[in-house]
Amino acid sequence: MAATYLSRKGAQAVILNYRENPLAIQYELIEDSLITDATTDLERALIRKSKKMEMIA
Incomplete structure (x- = not known):
């Protein structure tokens, strides 16, 4: 898996771009x-x- 590869190479975070990716990667940490x-x-x-704007109004 690419996220595991990136983690092993020293990545501190992996940012997913598309809505389908969270379905494939269901972990907060790899x-x-x-x-x-x-x-x-x-x-x-x-x-x-x-919500902040509603509180001000």
């Missing part, structure tokens, strides 16, 4: 590398921002 999905991270950030 060996010592963080696995994150950029789309999900963006969605979470937008939800947090939206």
